[in-house]
Amino acid sequence: MPDIQRLLTWYRLNRRDLPWRQTSDPYKIWLSEVILQQTRVAQGMQYYHDFVNRFPTVQALAAADIDEVLRLWQGLGYYTRARNLHATAQMIVQKHGGQFPDNYNDLLQLPGVGPYTAAAIASIAFGERQPAIDGNVLRVVSRWFAMAEPIDSAAGIKIVKELVQQLMPAQDPGTFNEAMMEFGACYCIPANPGCSLCIFSDKCAAHQQQLVHAIPRKKTKPKIRHRTFYYMVVLHKNQDEPSVLLTKRAAGDIWQGLYTFPVIETQAEISPEQLLQLPEWKNIIPDNDFVILHTSRLYTHQLTHQRLHARFLVIQANGAFTNDDDVNLRRVRLDQLHGFAIPRLIDRFVTDYFKQS
Numbered sequence: 580m581p582d583i584q585r586l587l588t589w590y591r592l593n594r595r596d597l598p599w600r601q602t603s604d605p606y607k608i609w610l611s612e613v614i615l616q617q618t619r620v621a622q623g624m625q626y627y628h629d630f631v632n633r634f635p636t637v638q639a640l641a642a643a644d645i646d647e648v649l650r651l652w653q654g655l656g657y658y659t660r661a662r663n664l665h666a667t668a669q670m671i672v673q674k675h676g677g678q679f680p681d682n683y684n685d686l687l688q689l690p691g692v693g694p695y696t697a698a699a700i701a702s703i704a705f706g707e708r709q710p711a712i713d714g715n716v717l718r719v720v721s722r723w724f725a726m727a728e729p730i731d732s733a734a735g736i737k738i739v740k741e742l743v744q745q746l747m748p749a750q751d752p753g754t755f756n757e758a759m760m761e762f763g764a765c766y767c768i769p770a771n772p773g774c775s776l777c778i779f780s781d782k783c784a785a786h787q788q789q790l791v792h793a794i795p796r797k798k799t800k801p802k803i804r805h806r807t808f809y810y811m812v813v814l815h816k817n818q819d820e821p822s823v824l825l826t827k828r829a830a831g832d833i834w835q836g837l838y839t840f841p842v843i844e845t846q847a848e849i850s851p852e853q854l855l856q857l858p859e860w861k862n863i864i865p866d867n868d869f870v871i872l873h874t875s876r877l878y879t880h881q882l883t884h885q886r887l888h889a890r891f892l893v894i895q896a897n898g899a900f901t902n903d904d905d906v907n908l909r910r911v912r913l914d915q916l917h918g919f920a921i922p923r924l925i926d927r928f929v930t931d932y933f934k935q936s
């Protein structure tokens with residue numbers, strides 16, 4: 580068994596000075612944990628500061644408009660996290676009198692709080708002995724014990740959890756959890772960790788068996804779904820106050836609650852001529868009084884299990900829009916676009932096209 584005192588000493592000497600490590604406020608710990616899911620520390624840091632400054636308490640976050648939360652979240656991706664953040668804040672205010680639940684089981688009932696986040700908050704803020712198993716801990720433990728089970732399987736996660744439970748000291752489980760995660764994030768990294776100088780080189784089975792390159796083992800990857808989108812950047816003819824049409828993405832959409840240009844999804848890439856024949860086109864631009872000013876390069880955007888391929892058509896439309904009655908479509912002045920929460924893919928095009936033209 581690896582010696583946990585070694586780990587704790589390493590952590591004391593090497594840990595990064597991160598703002599959420601200087602607090603035991605469960606609100607701020609929760610905020611940092613949600614922001615850091617699928618986000619690197621360097622990227623998440625500014626978002627953490629922005630959220631804490633704008634919403635210093637769970638009450639302030641609960642009272643906010645969801646559009647403002649999404650706007651502040653813009654650029655982080657995985658927007659379900661932002662919606663859950665807001666829903667959880669409201670639940671804490673309405674059902675828990677503004678106090679965070681102080682134990683693992685009750686924390687698990689909150690929207691978007693899974694076993695890892697619940698264990699991190701319970702151990703760090705409330706001293707409960709719960710192992711927080713993130714990707715770093717899975718990697719470290721699977722290497723220490725040269726595990727054959729894939730770490731993305733239920734069986735593999737269960738084994739790691741049981742092993743961490745055995746390793747976890749009774750005193751200060753929060754610091755232990757943080758030390759495990761930090762060791763994985765900063766030392767026992769995915770590729771080429773410094774095994775020969777590692778404090779666990781004499782105890783690490785993967786190193787001893789020269790299996791570090793092969794562990795952690797993973798199941799075969801799920802298939803990536805490819806999707807093709809044509810975004811219609813419909814410019815209004817009034818050049819004094821140029822405006823575009825935006826649509827709010829509905830429930831079930833990958834970008835629910837965010838704003839994009841109206842979009843047509845096709846099975847594969849097609850020509851602009853073919854695009855004009857589609858009924859979806861007529862829904863957005865019903866008459867023929869328009870000019871296509873620009874067809875963008877192909878943009879690609881990676882989501883967890885989807886790869887998006889998108890082109891943007893900038894269209895000068897002069898006729899009336901029957902869709903002005905569509906509550907999901909709204910005309911927005913170009914200089915007000917920044918006030919809307921838009922996905923990173925859309926933002927990349929806006930930056931390329933409008934900020935240069």
Ligand code: SF4
Pocket residue numbers: 719722723766767768772773774775777778779780783785786791
């Ligand atoms: S010896 Fe290598 S694989 Fe094992 S814990 Fe240390 S860095 Fe990780």
